[in-house]
Amino acid sequence: MTSWRSGRGFHPRGLRQCWKVMISVSSPPAAMGFLTVSSAVTMSAPFFLGRVIDTIYTSGADTETMTSSLTSLCLMLTGVFLCGGAANAARVYLMQISGQQIVRNLRTSVFSSILQQEVAFFDKNRTGELINRLSADTAVVGRSITDNLSDGLRAVAQAAAGVSMMFYVSPSLASFVLMIVPPMAGLAVVYGRYLRSISKCTQEALAQATQLAEERISNMRTVRAFGKELSEVEAYTQKADDVLHLARKEAVMRAGFFGITGLSGNIMILSVLYKGGLLMASQHMTVGELSSFLMYTFWVGISIAGLSSFYSELMKGFGAGARLWELLDRKPEFPLNEGLVLPSDQLKGQLEFCNVSFAYPTRIEAPIFQDLSVTVPAGSIMAVVGSSGSGKSTLVSLLLRLYDPDAGIITIDGHNIRDLNPYWLRSHIGTVSQEPVLFSCSVRENIAYGAVDPSAVTTEEVYQAARVANAYDFVQAFPKGFDTVVGEKGVLLSGGQKQRIAIARALLKNPKILLLDEATSALDAENEFLVQEALERLMEGRTVVIIAHRLSTIKNADAVAVIDQRCVAECGHPTELLANRQGLFRKLMEKQAFLQEEQQQVLQ
Numbered sequence: 001m002t003s004w005r006s007g008r009g010f011h012p013r014g015l016r017q018c019w020k021v022m023i024s025v026s027s028p029p030a031a032m033g034f035l036t037v038s039s040a041v042t043m044s045a046p047f048f049l050g051r052v053i054d055t056i057y058t059s060g061a062d063t064e065t066m067t068s069s070l071t072s073l074c075l076m077l078t079g080v081f082l083c084g085g086a087a088n089a090a091r092v093y094l095m096q097i098s099g100q101q102i103v104r105n106l107r108t109s110v111f112s113s114i115l116q117q118e119v120a121f122f123d124k125n126r127t128g129e130l131i132n133r134l135s136a137d138t139a140v141v142g143r144s145i146t147d148n149l150s151d152g153l154r155a156v157a158q159a160a161a162g163v164s165m166m167f168y169v170s171p172s173l174a175s176f177v178l179m180i181v182p183p184m185a186g187l188a189v190v191y192g193r194y195l196r197s198i199s200k201c202t203q204e205a206l207a208q209a210t211q212l213a214e215e216r217i218s219n220m221r222t223v224r225a226f227g228k229e230l231s232e233v234e235a236y237t238q239k240a241d242d243v244l245h246l247a248r249k250e251a252v253m254r255a256g257f258f259g260i261t262g263l264s265g266n267i268m269i270l271s272v273l274y275k276g277g278l279l280m281a282s283q284h285m286t287v288g289e290l291s292s293f294l295m296y297t298f299w300v301g302i303s304i305a306g307l308s309s310f311y312s313e314l315m316k317g318f319g320a321g322a323r324l325w326e327l328l329d330r331k332p333e334f335p336l337n338e339g340l341v342l343p344s345d346q347l348k349g350q351l352e353f354c355n356v357s358f359a360y361p362t363r364i365e366a367p368i369f370q371d372l373s374v375t376v377p378a379g380s381i382m383a384v385v386g387s388s389g390s391g392k393s394t395l396v397s398l399l400l401r402l403y404d405p406d407a408g409i410i411t412i413d414g415h416n417i418r419d420l421n422p423y424w425l426r427s428h429i430g431t432v433s434q435e436p437v438l439f440s441c442s443v444r445e446n447i448a449y450g451a452v453d454p455s456a457v458t459t460e461e462v463y464q465a466a467r468v469a470n471a472y473d474f475v476q477a478f479p480k481g482f483d484t485v486v487g488e489k490g491v492l493l494s495g496g497q498k499q500r501i502a503i504a505r506a507l508l509k510n511p512k513i514l515l516l517d518e519a520t521s522a523l524d525a526e527n528e529f530l531v532q533e534a535l536e537r538l539m540e541g542r543t544v545v546i547i548a549h550r551l552s553t554i555k556n557a558d559a560v561a562v563i564d565q566r567c568v569a570e571c572g573h574p575t576e577l578l579a580n581r582q583g584l585f586r587k588l589m590e591k592q593a594f595l596q597e598e599q600q601q602v603l604q
Ligand SMILES: Nc1ncnc2c1ncn2[C@@H]1O[C@H](COP(=O)(O)OP(=O)(O)OP(=O)(O)O)[C@@H](O)[C@H]1O
Pocket: 123, 360, 362, 363, 368, 386, 387, 388, 389, 390, 391, 392, 393, 394, 395
């Protein structure tokens, strides 16, 4: 965990982001108006109340004059107070609404910023941490610049008005009493800095706890299978203890700070009574003026306490916000929607890797490819084979431009994919992975997800894609048909069913290029036949790169690329490669045939 002492002064980037968030909402100007009215009313009250007291004292025995002055003053004050109450209610309402708008804008900006980042960013940042930033950090920042801001501004306005009125009523008493303000302000700054750094550490500790919980809950089946529930609770408790430890430190500081501010407030009142009493005795102050002054002292004391709390909340927000500003300011390595857009109807789909070298950014010391070259002619099927970990899936990731090669280029119809608009590029590439990911929504929505604009997809188009993918019958057999919700990651479906929904999704996209990762896990004979048939229909008329695990798929390919030692070791028609007895492909196939034979024997 980072040290809580690491906090520094205001960061201009934080202030800039804060300002952007603030100006993204519309109601603050009106709220400011109501704030001014309600503060003016509140701060005029002590002055008029002093007048009422002086009226009572100076009218002597003339009860009639006193009654009429008192009545008119009280009626006027009631009217002013009513206006003040209404203005205050309007201020609170508008600030609450602005607050919610700010949190909403902050959340959508952070979510959008996360989704714009390149895939390598997600290799380095853990999901739980990002979710924590989106939910917890935005809430802390939002609270600190919204609910808190309204009360803080009110405190500023009231403290300023109160101090001015104190000088107006008695300049000498005001100068005496306000000597306490500079040391208190110094204390508040020190306290604020402490809070900001500790808040940053608290958010980091919370993020680690969320990360652990998120990972374990989403992989609950594994936790259960290994019987690790208790040890996982223990691990989570340790993370929660880290948060508690920081909260204790914050509580000690908070207690000290608020104890000192409370004491200072009382000392201020006592000083006013002492010095004011002396001024009254020397006829330099009336009883009404002393009463007004005392009330202003109260208000200023309350406002200063409000200001300290505003400042400390703001500092907590800055602490939590440090991680958010980083994310909001982060520019993705490659923008999603810039670059060349080719006429889609002229796209043929020829793929070429030219001397590609690549290492994952998180493991630059272990290159996956070195000078890898291979060509996939338009409309052909290229099967990619190789031992586990040789880089077959990496090849697919590079084609999708999830990562950029460190050297060499990848082209589509002769165009370097780095020059192409990534949205356009991906709209022409369909993928079906080994374990297709479905979202927790209906089958219909999952299939329509493949289209550029899912809302424009008709029911008939969804049905047609499902029919071609051999998914229509089993989906219709569900009680809610295509409206059946498939559960998180499609957990309510079997492996073969998920595959066929994913094929329907790819069909709806109608891509020119298809990247397939054949399922390694054995499906039952019927499912395998249905999936295979659906895949064959999907592949028709497209350029296909398939990470192949089955002999049948490999035999039907136009060419096979064998990946070994970080490059394409052999490439050619499967029968040609099989003919080479010393070849790598032949050895791989012999191994696979041997494994299949063993499998058959076990089944018999
Ligand atoms: N995101 C990543 N960050 C760092 N290294 C990775 C990442 N993804 C894969 N690797 C590493 O890259 C190498 C190639 O992985 P890849 O998944 O491409 O192999 P594969 O041939 O598809 O394997 P398999 O047949 O087992 O699926 C492996 O050593 C793997 O550990």
